[in-house]
Amino acid sequence: MSMQLDNGSRAGVIGGGPSGSLLAYFLLLFARRIGLDLAVDIFEPRDFTKAGPVGCNMCGGVVSESLVQALAAEGINLPPEVVKRGIDSYVLHMDVGTVRIDTPRHEMRIAAVYRGAGPKGMSDTGWRSFDGYLLELAKGLGAQVINSRVDSVTWDNGRPRINVRGGFSQDYDLLGVAVGVNTAALKLFEEMGIGYKSPKTTNTYISELRWGQDLVEKHLGSSMHVFLLNIPRLEFAALIPKGEYVTLCLLGHDIDGPLIRSFLEAPPVRECFPLDWTQPEEFCHCSPRISISGAAHPFADRVVFVGDSGITRLYKDGIGAAYRTAKPAARTAIFRGVAADDFRRYFWPACRAIASDNSFGKVVFAVTRQIQQRRYARRGVLRMVSREQRARNRNPRMSMVLWDTFTGSAPYQDIFMRAIRPFFLGRLMLDVASAVVAPGKGTG
């Protein structure tokens, strides 16, 4: 049986989040470029036009600078109806002070989006869901969207068969799995007999705070606010402005109630919040799982796993990783073939590149954790960044290292290599030493 996609072949994509939509989009785009007649079905039960959890793929909704640029180079320009807020800077909050870091080009190059139609009860309706927008792009190239949850996947004469509730089932020449990690469906694939094992995950926390447009502008402006606090198990915390709402996003290890409370009570966080604002009884919040390792065997004959259900970037730019896995999967399927060996040779290197970069990411986050735990180190960092920002330094080394770490704009390896340069380390040592000797000076 041919392991190539031919005229009349069918691809089935399970999941219409970013990785599924982009897989379908690139399959159809490449097929069109070589004149191949390919049918693509996307199975997605969510309705991205509905507010609240039913239409939402739970995430901070920050589309990184590097992804915004890559999409623009692909001809995909995120329209204003999809961008809830353009972000041009971030503000780093620590117990020892606060500093604002601007994008190198003073330009809105990060997009704050809602994955679905926004939090429940949202009054502003003149905009669209990010996931819905990508799904429409795939539809625009001819993908069919089947608004159903996939119940099982079986084999039929060496071809994967997708079965949904209500009796619909169809054989495919290629099965793209893009179900993310927040679904029980992962078990289906572990039971397919292809050696697939889903990624390890941990709990996170997201909530939507309705401050109102004016307070959001006044307190957060066009900056993402990130917090470097000495709270055990907390790796990263951010407040992301989105119109009348602010998304609070906490990442780390098994984020739970006590951790959320100690974060909200930390003085640097309280200073960021409007004085008389109180959380209403009912508000949109969730505890989605985030992937912290890659899946085992994310491909087989006629099967490929993209996005979170395959591999993602550690803590940052998961949507970027969805793009970076979906595109090579589509390229392999169209130009090389759909055999396991094709995916091993042409798709797997893209996954490996993400995995090896994640090893550098682990080191970067371990160092960040050390800084988080040492007051003098936090002071040293603050001194270095403050000086760079005040002097409008042409080469703001620490600012860029922090920018890229917090926004997910550059590979971890790149950040790591910049951070071990002798000049960088020397400068940081000097600033840490001054912070130890004269703790009150030169901060904030």
Next chain:
Amino acid sequence: MHIRALGKVYEDGATVVRQGEMGDCMFVIQSGKMEVVREDEGKETRLSVLGSGDVFGEMALFDRQPRSATVRALGQARALTVDKKTFLRRVHEDPSLAFRILENMSKRIRSLDGELAQLRSSLGQPDNNRT
């Protein structure tokens, strides 16, 4: 609406790139219009008007030559930059990312071909260079 859009706003007449300057990025127009003008011996010639989704300045990503023309906003417009470093790093991983840019350049060469042919015929010269 401006807080929701990506890129940077250029007011009417603002110069986005200047002919002769070195560049390290390309631009993608997000909204509005921009004109491309060539300055020769103090005289300006408008080469084209670009709109939303159009790309310019891409030659700077591939060569180290100064900008070949000036681009200015026609009315208020917004453009997003794509850095040379970010772009080339991605192209290294995924050469097909350059496809759109090539498509854009090939469109431009086609239209230049057409204009050259017209110019030649209006000057009464035979078109003997084309293949």
